[in-house]
Amino acid sequence: MDVFVQQLINGLTLGSIYGLIAIGYTMVFGIIGMVNFAHGDVFMMSTFIALICFLLLTTVLGITSIFLALAIVLVVAMFFTSLTSWAIERVAYRPLRGSFRLAPMISAIGMSILLANFVQVAQGPRNKPVPPMVTDVIVLMENNGYQVTLAWKQVLIMVVTAVLLAGFWYLVQKTALGRAQRACEQDRKMASLLGINVDQTISLTFVIGAALAAVAGVMYLMYYGVANFADGFVPGVKAFTAAVLGGIGSLPGAVLGGLLIGLIEVFWSAYFSIEYKDVAAFSILAITLIFLPQGLLGRPEVEKV
């Protein structure tokens, strides 16, 4: 029971991070129907931007309040990551609209390789360990010396995710931008005929997705305390799995999928084998796509001629 509760907490934390990344996949897929393969690497880049900003703030500028530092890091990382994602869309995806079916996907794969190796060349291949940031924990239960703890950083991650989701939900459902996005999702040509700037809407979708990925990146850095150039690929695929599991194109689905993937991964590691936890996540991806391609909350896809 104790182990179960502890793993539940860990799983929800991990799932929140996956959910935040998954939103970026699901939105881009919804609006232009492509898998933004580079999104995982955009997330990885954001951890590095956050790391550099954090080091600048703490070692050079001497800010001691960890929460102030984290807030600044969050804003800076969101800004630079969004800029990167905007530039990627502008350079690598926009010219390919209307090209043949596989072109954007191949371009995205190239971009993913480019980003991962750019960071490797610029920052070196070593793991970058960060000193633990928020270390306080709350002891929830104690049983025969086994403590079930809820770390403050876990609370922080879950709260930030929930708040962002609420704000984001409002953005998509109630604002003009959200309406434009949903219109582009349904019919891009019609939307542009009705005076919606389609290119701008798509750019903004990329920017929002990247900003959420940057939040996930800061959380990831805070939670695991390590940044590595190769850490974009596997979280990226898992977040994509989450988006597919929840029903691609559906925002609540992305978060639900993220939480499920996080929980499955953590419980799998705790009760079965830690070596095969990635195999579990990849298998879920394959199984979902084969047997439930529309996901849990998605609409079934109709093939148009």
Added chain:
Amino acid sequence: MAVQLAESPPAATQPPATPPAQTTAADTNSAFGHALKDTLITGLIALGLLGPLVGFETVVRDTGAGSALGLAYRPVVVAVMVAIIMVGRLVLNLTVWSPNRVVKTRSGPSVFDRMGTAVGPVVKPALFAFAVAFPLLAAMLMGGLNESRYLIDLGILILTYVMLGWGLNIVVGLAGLLDLGYVAFYAVGAYTYALLATSAPINEFFSGLLGETFWANWAFWICLPIAGIFSGLWGMILGFPVLRLRGDYLAIVTLAFGEIIRLVLINWVDFTGGGAGIASIPRATFFGVPFTAGEDGFAALFGLEFNPMHRIIFLYFVILALALITAFATVRLRKLPVGRAWEALREDEIACRSLGINTTNTKLSAFATGAMFGGFAGCFFAVRAGFVSPESFTFDISAMILAIVVLGGMGSQIGVAVAAAVMLGGMEMLRNLGFLKQIFGNDFDPSLYRMLIFGFAMVAIMVWKPRGLVSTREPTIFLKERKAVSGDLVKEGHG
């Protein structure tokens, strides 16, 4: 070969609204001002993109109490990079993207395509002759067999990738299925050979039946077809459930399968030896005659002086033959009904289905055929290296093979071969260029930049020439006369 140049007469190409011949000074000024403004914005964006990650380097400093992170600063590098981008943008703004420039419109094959069509018939035999004569040339160039080892090893590496590229070409270029897990079949082939060749029970069985050394000598030749068939079977097993999926889903699922196979190879230690891999795999033999110094070795049999290079040169010809078989099979398959079905499927799946083509079987056959050639290449990899480990089968390899196929122009045989040679050979050459070290400092290692360039090239090719560098296609069926068409007129690859 008649090339249709659909170049329209110059009068028709000029749109009616071309700028007047005499541009006023004000026009020029505003154009220049616009270009300058655009350049400044580009510079700012470039600074934003490069500033954080290039300008600062996180350095792990090992202190007595453990490692701590520090920052190092590289403002000069950022400044130089931003300056290069700005100058490039300014030049482009004033020349190629200048509003005053008259754009020449042209449909039909581009310069590269016309060059490809014109030189094509000569290039193929020339390349083939070069590939066959390569060991001899290398030996003459380097002044001896032993000295040419490096060049021939490089040749083997390039040919391995050429073969993998041609194998993947069947799946991506012909059938239009984006397979990101091709390395899985390479791994299956390599591990099939490694496990069978080092298996003690099989060895005992044959030593009782056909002599002590039979299995060590013949393992490669017996396992080569087995590895191919086995990989093909795996292709079917993995392909069967996923081939109903649409393009990019298929790509992600194949990627997942590739990773699953690698993770199983790492973690199933009892069966595969885990991360340590399998060592001392029997070497290739000259159809049962081992390359040893002994009495019954290759050298003694042919009355030559023993030289370890014989084995390397033999391996070179083995992979050359395998690669040529792949190419030949692809060319022949394209002319069979199944090959035509692949190409039709790539162009329009729904039309195919309405015309009564069984899409699942067609996709499956393409997937399995591609996988089979991957398996052959994997078997060859195992016998050449004498050692396999999961490290050799990462996603990077899949990405590299895909990059080669994409760069060569999906569907073009010669393009794939040239792309493999340029990308792998070019990288090796970069490594040996001394002056790069003088410019960038002594710890400059071009091999670090290899995947960076691969990724960049993939994006650049997609944006600039999505059909690859060699993008003319020859139709397989034609009425009276064969006409080369530009790749832009067809969907995924071939015309």
